[in-house]
Amino acid sequence: MKAYFPDHDYVYVSSREPARKGYAGTMALYKRDIKVVASFPEIGAPDTMDSEGRMITLEHDKFFFNLVYTPNAGDGLKRLKERQEWDVQYTKYLKSLDEVKPVISCGDYNVAHEEIDLANPDSNHMSAGFTDEERAGFTNLLSAGFVDTFRHVHGDIPNVYSWWAQRIKTSKINNSGWRIDYFLVSDRIKDKVTRSDMLDSGARQDHTPIALEIEL
Template identity: 65%
Template sequence: MKFISWNIDSLNAALTSDSARALLSREVIKSIQVHDADVIAIQETKLSAKGPTKKHVEALETAFPSYNIVWRSSEEPARKSYAGTMFLYKNHLEPEVHYPSIGAPTTMDAEGRMITLEFEDFYLTQVYTPNAGDGLRRLADRQLWDIQYSNYLADLDEKKPVLATGDYNVAHKEIDLANPKNNRRSPGFTDEEREGFTNLLNKGFTDTFRHINGDVEGMYTWWAQRAKTSKINNSGWRIDYWLVSNRLAGQVRKSEMIDSGPRQDHTPILMEIDI
């Protein structure tokens, strides 16, 4: 099966705007279409609590015909039109859809950050992990999230194998970002966040990109929009992942980035697995 994950940074902007950035986003959507994935996971939809509008649904159905759509948005008491996740899966598939709450701190469970699809032989779950924030103001809450999330995946893994994807907002090792020395206490590369990701893997999960590609350097999934030359200079971070239960690692055939051209921010990631 073939799976794709992408932090879209506003579904509405990507589908309905005529801005230069929106046009670049739609070029990325075309790149995703070519792969004809079985399931597409989307993070940071930034939709209202009511979910996609009729216009959004029509645009998605045009871009991805023969897919079912499930979504989860941020709801009160969390911020409006914030975070959010969505799955598109081919309509011959019949997963059971779960919207987990993991006992996360503050409003994190209400921010639409997770959806899980349960298939007969495996779980497919996506996450938009909370950012530690400017000044690391949310780092302590992020650490609690990491504990609860890793426990959630481990609980799933006891029942059946797990495929987990999304924007994890952490570069795990120095090789996973272009300038580790200058970002030692930046959100996404603190010792605490990196340790949280290590602890997650130690619960029985494999980072499929490293499993397939080894210690290849200069391969990233995110380039800061605030720095105009970040992508030109490949000053990026690898913070988006496809993880699998260790017992599935040998079945992974491909784990790679999809070229997003000149568009900065996140690029889609693809995994192919015999399952």
């Protein structure tokens, strides 16, 4: 890592017992001249979710930066109930940060919030990532004082996605994607956002990088 990013430090966390080792993880990379304090929050999530390496929070003098990999509801929605509880606990956690200083949060939230956020909404209302329950959980998160920066900047621009299924070889070619990766910010700093975009990853499927520029 240091060979590729000699001017950066990084922190990471990965899943550990009682979760399956290597199942999930997150990493944050930041310039060495930026002074932050890293934490790896446990939020009282159900099942083994708190042990799955799903969150890093970096505290800066002016803001919190939260990196999250939200649990998927799973095949057959077998983990939907646990996912709903995660959404409740995560919202409480992010709101507690926001009460101290503004929050920037980034990650795979594993939900397409509105019908405009995926290519084929009509056939996916019972699919993980687009159930009424998951969408309501994300609505509640935003209602707690946060803003989806992509929609804030771009409004209802259609056909812009961050993920295309690897199992379907033509998903990227046909742009049959989902927007499930987000930058959120505290409502009070939304007007400081100058850019929020998906980056072009070419023919590669799965997730594409996303970018935020903000003047703090």
